[in-house]
Amino acid sequence: MSTISNASAKKAEILTIGNEILTGRVTNTNASYIARRLSLLGISVKRITVVADEESEIIAAVKEAISRQINYLITTGGLGPTYDDISMSAIGKALGLPLKLNDLALQWVLNKTHAENMPLTPEREKMALLPFPCKELDNPVGVAPGAWIEVNNGNTTIIVLPGVPSEMESMIEKHLIPVLVKRQNLFVAEKEFRVIGIYEATLAPFVKKLVKNDEKLYVKTHPGLTENQPSMLIHIEYASESKEESEQKASQALNLLKAEALRLGAQIKG
Amino acid sequence: MSTISNASAKKAEILTIGNEILTGRVTNTNASYIARRLSLLGISVKRITVVADEESEIIAAVKEAISRQINYLITTGGLGPTYDDISMSAIGKALGLPLKLNDLALQWVLNKTHAENMPLTPEREKMALLPFPCKELDNPVGVAPGAWIEVNNGNTTIIVLPGVPSEMESMIEKHLIPVLVKRQNLFVAEKEFRVIGIYEATLAPFVKKLVKNDEKLYVKTHPGLTENQPSMLIHIEYASESKEESEQKASQALNLLKAEALRLGAQIKG
Numbered sequence: 001m002s003t004i005s006n007a008s009a010k011k012a013e014i015l016t017i018g019n020e021i022l023t024g025r026v027t028n029t030n031a032s033y034i035a036r037r038l039s040l041l042g043i044s045v046k047r048i049t050v051v052a053d054e055e056s057e058i059i060a061a062v063k064e065a066i067s068r069q070i071n072y073l074i075t076t077g078g079l080g081p082t083y084d085d086i087s088m089s090a091i092g093k094a095l096g097l098p099l100k101l102n103d104l105a106l107q108w109v110l111n112k113t114h115a116e117n118m119p120l121t122p123e124r125e126k127m128a129l130l131p132f133p134c135k136e137l138d139n140p141v142g143v144a145p146g147a148w149i150e151v152n153n154g155n156t157t158i159i160v161l162p163g164v165p166s167e168m169e170s171m172i173e174k175h176l177i178p179v180l181v182k183r184q185n186l187f188v189a190e191k192e193f194r195v196i197g198i199y200e201a202t203l204a205p206f207v208k209k210l211v212k213n214d215e216k217l218y219v220k221t222h223p224g225l226t227e228n229q230p231s232m233l234i235h236i237e238y239a240s241e242s243k244e245e246s247e248q249k250a251s252q253a254l255n256l257l258k259a260e261a262l263r264l265g266a267q268i269k270g
Numbered sequence: 271m272s273t274i275s276n277a278s279a280k281k282a283e284i285l286t287i288g289n290e291i292l293t294g295r296v297t298n299t300n301a302s303y304i305a306r307r308l309s310l311l312g313i314s315v316k317r318i319t320v321v322a323d324e325e326s327e328i329i330a331a332v333k334e335a336i337s338r339q340i341n342y343l344i345t346t347g348g349l350g351p352t353y354d355d356i357s358m359s360a361i362g363k364a365l366g367l368p369l370k371l372n373d374l375a376l377q378w379v380l381n382k383t384h385a386e387n388m389p390l391t392p393e394r395e396k397m398a399l400l401p402f403p404c405k406e407l408d409n410p411v412g413v414a415p416g417a418w419i420e421v422n423n424g425n426t427t428i429i430v431l432p433g434v435p436s437e438m439e440s441m442i443e444k445h446l447i448p449v450l451v452k453r454q455n456l457f458v459a460e461k462e463f464r465v466i467g468i469y470e471a472t473l474a475p476f477v478k479k480l481v482k483n484d485e486k487l488y489v490k491t492h493p494g495l496t497e498n499q500p501s502m503l504i505h506i507e508y509a510s511e512s513k514e515e516s517e518q519k520a521s522q523a524l525n526l527l528k529a530e531a532l533r534l535g536a537q538i539k540g
Contacts, residue, residue: 021301021302021318022305022309022314022315022316022317022318023305023306023309023315023485024301024302024304024305024308024309024315025306026302027297027298027302028297028301028302029297031294031298031320032291032296032297032298035291035292035293035294036293036295037294038294039292039294044292045292045294046292046321046322047292047319047327047331048292048298048318048319048320049319049320050301050317050318050319051316052316057316057317064334212295215293
């Protein structure tokens, strides 16, 4: 596959932190999501590592990844309020950066805490302790902020994200993808439409086939209900170095998806 | 969780070899399966690593894992007939073991090749080239044999398995689990029964809750059809150091599962 064999491609690694993956109770869908998003933007994911919520394990894994001269390290997990959420502190130690109370992160935590009528416990305040220096990343879905850290004179970017999939995904989309699109000199064309009257699973085999045939195409379906009928929002992205190619291929995918949805008996909106 | 924090537990790592995981096209369910099975038998999975089908990547990952003084390294992927299936050769290099044509493995490959009326191409013969010395592992589902390699004076066992989930699972069950049960001094009680008239997904939430409450309990459902009705075989295992405890807890799980299946409207057989 091109994103793996391209020697000049930017290199990334994913570090998943969490006991629940190592006991096999949870499958590592976070890594799949991140790998798919990075690959789509031409970044070669070289390694995925899973370690436990243990300081020595996290420190070792971060140091090893950085020693492999990668451009991006994305970590997920271990940012919550409980005693075993130690990722920020362990990553700080691996990088030789002290933890400091981040004013902006504390404000975000306070706002969410107030909104939920909860007291600011030391456990919640802990979530605003970030490695210094870093750029704090707000969490549009949950409470725990993330961190964006540049090391190796800016050659390696470390992005520290929570492990809850919806939080991680929202932060990847908000904070990472726009920067990658810019850094990679890519043009991403986006299309969206809604179908009503068929289930997500009905269209899924066609979507799977479609994206399998093209590395640069990304299709995400968001299931929902419209007027008591199953419906879904279909989001299409195409990333390439050419605006024309991206627009044309995204439109092509849009037309193919609409035609298949109609064939399966759906109505189309927008 | 106990299997992670128990310092005296045997340690394992899982190495998944395959580009398709690194591009995010496939989720690493193989690692979840192996992690779950090992955890159930009291073995602590310390790390899961995913690397590409590239020789240097595989060699590095194997050497690193062995340097961490683990007791078991389970690898999956890269045993097929195509040019990019290089795991046996790369693992051999990492261990300093030459590849040799294994007579028994060749016989297995020949038998499957004949059964399918296929010629024995060099690509198929390649699947019988195993690190020497090793114990060859037959593949009850597919063609590619696996390998069982002891290193570090027998302190580290390396088990090399294919990446096709059904093949990998059958080989874990046939070759690894019985040895682990014996080495771990565990008694595993097994129970099985069949329910007719409900779908696997209908019982799934109850199964999930049941196994979540007990590290030592393993429940696997195999969906099928019986007289044109949905049916499933429910397989229960309980692993502990006490025969009485295992038998009692497996029976308890059996009774709970039967009661819930009846409540959901199923018939029970056996």
